[in-house]
Amino acid sequence: MKRGFFLLTIILFAVNCFSQDQKVIDSLHNELRKFDAHKKELGSKVNPLMDSAKANTLYELVRAFYGRIPDSANYYSEQLKSLSEQIGYKKGIGNYYNGIGLTNMVMARNFPLAEKSFQMALKIRTEIGDKDGLGWTYNNMGNMYGIEGNIPEAIKC
Numbered sequence: 561m562k563r564g565f566f567l568l569t570i571i572l573f574a575v576n577c578f579s580q581d582q583k584v585i586d587s588l589h590n591e592l593r594k595f596d597a598h599k600k601e602l603g604s605k606v607n608p609l610m611d612s613a614k615a616n617t618l619y620e621l622v623r624a625f626y627g628r629i630p631d632s633a634n635y636y637s638e639q640l641k642s643l644s645e646q647i648g649y650k651k652g653i654g655n656y657y658n659g660i661g662l663t664n665m666v667m668a669r670n671f672p673l674a675e676k677s678f679q680m681a682l683k684i685r686t687e688i689g690d691k692d693g694l695g696w697t698y699n700n701m702g703n704m705y706g707i708e709g710n711i712p713e714a715i716k717c
Contacts (some may be wrong), residue, residue, distance in 0.1 A: 585624050591617045615643050615652035622659035630667040633659065651693065654684035658697050665704045674704055 618640040625633035637659045644652025661677035664670040678701045685693040702717030 657681035
């Protein structure tokens with residue numbers, strides 16, 4: 561009896577988590593549609609902050625997908641990189657490298673590529689003084705080293 565109740569609780573929790581994730585993803589997609597509609601409406605009078613806000617929304621989509629649907633994470637990563645390079649948004653480029661590192665670490669288990677991506681993110685985030693971004697990237701690198709079993713490097717991060 562207890563075992564069945566425990567199993568049912570786990571299943572219901574998992575379903576609830578996935579539905580919550582889908583709500584977040586849907587709201588992020590809606591934000592992208594609003595950005596595009598507003599940009600079309602404004603024409604040449606677009607505020608550059610609007611493009612950086614769109615880049616941040618793309619990064620949130622990368623973070624929502626990297627552990628579950630790597631193709632979608634990579635798709636939004638490429639959009640993030642393209643937009644960030646176009647508008648000269650270095651934080652967005654750092655976010656791109658962090659996102660690519662996450663996807664390679666979690667889904668592809670390509671640790672050398674993940675480490676290279678995290679190193680690029682660290683370089684950019686150091687240049688622009690993005691302390692929050694540095695913290696996230698060091699955390700991700702520590703997790704990567706931990707998964708690999710390299711505990712001394714994980715502790716350093």
